[in-house]
Amino acid sequence: MTNISNPILRGFNPDPSILRVGEDFYIATSTFEWYPGVQIHHSRDLVNWRLVARPLERAGQLDMRGDPDGCGVWAPDLSHADGRFWLVFTDVKRYGATTVHGAKGMSLRDFPNHVVTCETIDGIWSDAAHINSSGFDPALFHDDDGRSWMLNMLWDHRPGRGRFAGIQAQQLDRATLKLVGEPTLIFKGTERGFTEGPHIYKRGGFYHLLVAEGGTGWDHAVVMARSPDLLGPYEVHPDGAVLTSAGRRDVPIARAGHGDLVELADGSTWLAYLCGRPLPGRERCIMGRETAIQPMLWGEDGWLRTVAGDARPDPSPPAPNLPPAPWNAPPWDGRFDDPHLPQDLQWLRSPAPERLFSLTERPGFLRLYGRETVGSLFEQALVARRQTAFRFTATTSLSFAPRSFQQAAGLIHYYNSTKFYYLCVSAEDGRRQLQLVSASPENPAGNSLDIMVDALPPGPIDLRADVDGDRLTFAWRADGEADWHRLPDVHDASILSDEVTLPGLPNFTGAFIGMACQDLSGGGTPADFASFVYREEEFDAPPD
Incomplete structure (x- = not known):
């Protein structure tokens, strides 16, 4: 059965x-x-x-x-x-x-x-x-x-x-x-x-x-x-x-x-x-x-x-007596070869996605146009998918040439504007930096910005997030490198939940992982993502 x-x-x-x-x-x-x-x-x-x-x-x-x-x-x-x-x-x-x-x-x-x-x-x-x-x-x-x-x-x-x-x-x-x-x-x-x-x-x-x-x-x-x-x-x-x-x-x-x-x-x-x-x-x-x-x-x-008369949810009830009907569509491979946004991905709030992203401006890439901050309630260039497993790895390959601190793009683990971890490439004094911008109700400062790599090499940058239960770690590598440079800090992924909140705010959604781009100068500086690969492990039960 x-x-x-x-x-x-x-x-x-x-x-x-x-x-x-x-x-x-x-x-x-x-x-x-x-x-x-x-x-x-x-x-x-x-x-x-x-x-x-x-x-x-x-x-x-x-x-x-x-x-x-x-x-x-x-x-x-x-x-x-x-x-x-x-x-x-x-x-x-x-x-x-x-x-x-x-x-x-x-x-x-x-x-x-x-x-x-x-x-x-x-x-x-x-x-x-x-x-x-x-x-x-x-x-x-x-x-x-x-x-x-x-x-x-x-x-x-x-x-x-x-x-x-x-x-x-x-x-x-x-x-x-x-x-x-x-x-x-x-x-x-x-x-x-x-x-x-x-x-x-x-x-x-x-x-x-x-x-x-x-x-x-x-x-x-x-x-x-x-x-x-x-x-x-x-x-x-x-x-x-x-x-x-x-x-x-x-x-x-x-x-x-x-x-x-x-x-x-x-x-x-x-x-x-x-x-x-x-x-x-x-x-x-x-x-x-x-x-x-x-x-x-x-x-x-x-x-x-x-069925048991106990009013309790059943984690594994018997299936109904219906012919098995699996869907055989292959999962998305993480590449942007189609002119339409892959079904796995969504964005926030806006009915005008052409202002946020394009898959035709540079074929084979998801181009995000730098818009407002990742905390905006109006127009964010943030495209992401649901987290569906307790353990997963997400990677993306980013081409981005910021000119100032007002421009940033990268990989984001996101719940809402008050709870996120954003590993991004930005600029300072003419050099590209790898930064971690984060927000948490448990952080007395609210938002924080930490310099992870003071000067990045030229060319595309790969970014990576690994989640294991409540443990989130990041890594990066330059184009052509085989090995990842793992960043030392372990972050608390559990803040990306309904249960961690500021007083009076609605919290009814869930964690997403994806890509973001901002340009606070108003210039719309684009960032090009060659891929976004999400791989998860067995998730029938949470990690011990």
Whole structure:
């Protein structure tokens, strides 16, 4: 018997929305400030998955320039009706508490929700239509009476109101993409609080409401309630959480919550949910929130439970009885021989990638145009891929001729603008230097710059990063050299996690490794990368 190895979508892939259309399964996950927006993976056996689409790819759908770290695209929901795929999502524009006219505790945030549609999952999706802005985590429920309903959590910014006010529902006209009537608060949540991530399913004469609760950290949970009427009132599951790893941090699958259900052709029910894999002894999930899946059972009382009845995530559940369907596409070899950006890579925020990079200006190279700092919220020439393993090596070959300290380019291990390690080539007094620029909430100085090599030789420079659990080391070599010059310092890679943060900042993504270029003179000095090779070791379990 084949077993599923959880998580099925490794590296930063949170907030799964799962859908079956015939023999095909799809999972949409959040991308936050990374562009293009939303990842959709495809499978035919729940074991083998491939990235099939990133549908939000132009300004008419998504423009995140200025979105704070940890904002952007939250919790997409994927559904199918009227022969079309429907995708609703939040583009978070503002996050954080503030004080307005002395009203302490007020938390004004901006949560515009949008919908796009397409007849095929990998086609060109429509421009985004704005639906509402009352809260995040939108979802569509298409009832069997022909009506569709928009769900989202309700954000209450007023002081002392709890902020997470519950789940609201409102009818959506599919033809006009407009809401009909008034919203109804259908569920206020349980004592766990932080009620979000709603989905509704119809079964056995009841509307079953699934929500995420407990916050997206160690106490995260999947909670369910049911009602004979979609608008409630809802009765809460008698067991409490349907799935959670709350109270346990020493397990391979932690932080379990925010799920969605799918029914197979044989009638079995599966739950896709987010999770995190903490480093042993560090309680830090450097790869962020990932996606796992496991079978569930409906009891004689009509309530859903895990197969074991323990509400715990299963690291290795048996695969469903479906024909094996592996994808045979070879992995990217790390070379830039194609005029399109390899699928492994993404960039930040901007719907104008032509201002950030080119694969045609110098064929065979990824050219990054020096833009703003790696801490910018607007226009960064930073192209990277997810870290998906506890152990990996990343190398790149860089051709770059900086003229001043304002210009830099190199290899970056990145979480957000407050957490990164950037091994870069810059210039000082007419000579090229190898520098390490870093940012960490655990560094009292915030950002730091260290000279690693005072004078580099001419020509291309190879840069290398090695990660083993929470240990990050760097190396370099000149063009034509066989041996690497290893830099002596060992850096703490675990800071690139949700769990290490400055107070009040959202941290919901995961570690990326890639290439960056900046030119603070405004001249757009380019850097050319001949290759970017990412190699990982077995990652079924974290290092000891």
